[in-house]
Amino acid sequence: MPTPPTDAPDSLVAYSDVAAAAERLDGVVHQTPVMTSQTLNAKATAELFFKCENFQRTGAFKIRGGYNAVSQLSPEAKERGVITYSSGNHAQAVALAGRLLGVDATIVMPKTAPQVKLDATRDYGAEVVPYDPDETVREELGRRLAEERGLTLVPPYDHPDVVAGQGTVGDELFGQVDDLDALLVCCGGGGLLSGCALAARHHAPDCTVVGVEPAAGDDATRSFHSGELQTVKNPDTVADGARTPYLGDVTFPLVLEHVDDMVTVSDGTLVRAMHLLWERMKIVVEPTGALGAAALLGDAVPGQNRRVGVVVSGGNVDLARAGALFDEYGVV
Template sequence: MTLSPAETATPEAETSYAAIEQAALRLNGHAHLTPVMTSRTVNDRTGAEVFFKCENFQRTGSFKFRGAYSALSKLTPEQRQQGVLTFSSGNHAQAIALAGKLLNIPTAIVMPQDAPAVKQAATSGYGAEVILYDRASTKREELCQQIAEERGAVIIPPYDHPDVIAGQGTAAKELIEQVGSLDVLLVCCGGGGLLSGCAIAAHALSPHCRVIGVEPAAGDDATRSFYSRTLQTVHNPNTIADGARTPFLGKYTFPLVLHHVQDMVTVTDEALLRSMAFLWERLKIVVEPTGALAATALLEGIIKASGNRVGVIISGGNVDLTKMASLLAIAP
């Protein structure tokens, strides 16, 4: 895809720090104020003062609840009655399902057949209708659009939506309010919703902060897009970071990433497994592969941050424990 920034949405047209502040008000009393963890071992290893924002302790186990509730709470009564539809490999699915349950909005989720079983089960458990598809033969966006037209439902996509982006940005807003100004903020990147929102919040509250996005090496479309300034794509990347298998940045997130993010880097699956094992053992927290992307860039020395105050977004903790145990057992 050769879409240029000029052909996408204007960065500040739909999402601003004011929008993030409004999202925070909508989320107040509904989303968890997630903890910030520190580790003397990590500080010694990196030479930095590191603050982990633990969104694995957020409702549904990931930051996605922020964006989902932010978007659904703004729907009109008529839209709520028609119901909400989305497509997701798991975390956004669970978030939409729970937000819909809390707001009494019917929800349906288009999920790949190979999505982690724990995420499928949780999505159904929150009351959503799960519609499975084969990611090898079906484009989820097209299937979702078809179903939405048949039902008259509102589509709330996983990342490329102004109210979703604003909701995700509240994670960085909270982090900086909890620990003070930062020199560096590391954020995982799939479709760019969390990265975009966090970058906007970080620069509003800590203007000198360098925001760096982290992708899996097998799904490096955002990194290539960032450096080429032309939207790049990837098809079903083979990575354990299932939350970052998105095919490309969106019409909102692409220009926002170009405008607010200072750098993009990638990490291998092997490095992800090493950092996951470290986080599980040393911080005593369950982190999923996508959730460990940002931490991996720091722990593996890809980002040099000695002498800096560094924020790291741990984006989620939803894992298939049986599968993950076998992967961690062979971690290099």
């Protein structure tokens, strides 16, 4: 088990950092659409607004934080190159950011990562270093390679520039939809959640921000409710983007300060929500991307006729694997 962080940084991320990231990302990332569904509104007893980051470059929100972080490195650091560890979406983000900025990228990825994510990361020009998650701690491998090769580590969530970049998802959403009563955001390491919570506090202080995790990877939920950092090791969940071991030095304090609640959903509920998004909204969503919708459709969060923003974090899913999941959970 990796050692969780214990010391909070001297200064955390502020909304001004999110606003600066939005300017930096202008013309680099897509302003993704907000979609609605009368069918899902009826099922959730709420008016839902889906922020569709599955239509983002690389197929997920991660390019926002990855590019924001890599773009601000010194010329010397860019010349040496960057490294990160990721199950797939941050991997693709850093790989593409490296290609756009002329920076060599090395990505530590589990052998069990979806093939579509492995292939895309290599296609963006990055070197992929595979590892066995049962035998290797990715954070330790990433730090060791960074030291040996003189690379700059750009972690997937626990970095101020990454958090600020991810917060532009929420910043855009509040510019697209007025008067949201609640915002549901999936949570792995908390980068997207804490960034979006910062945007919510700026634009709509009374909006209720809820983070959603898979039940098997509930470390952030336990951390939130206990006030003490909790960990989980290699959680067995279909939501591969939420298999992080713990919140970080940057994200944990932000989640405690700006998030109103944390809930979990079962894998079965998650797959059924994912299938419903595919079937009724005609959008390809990966399991992690359906966490927010699953919380509403599975009654972990009551609709209560509210206006609810739901972040759909990504759509990078192996289609054959998705079909097998739908069959396994009896939704085909």
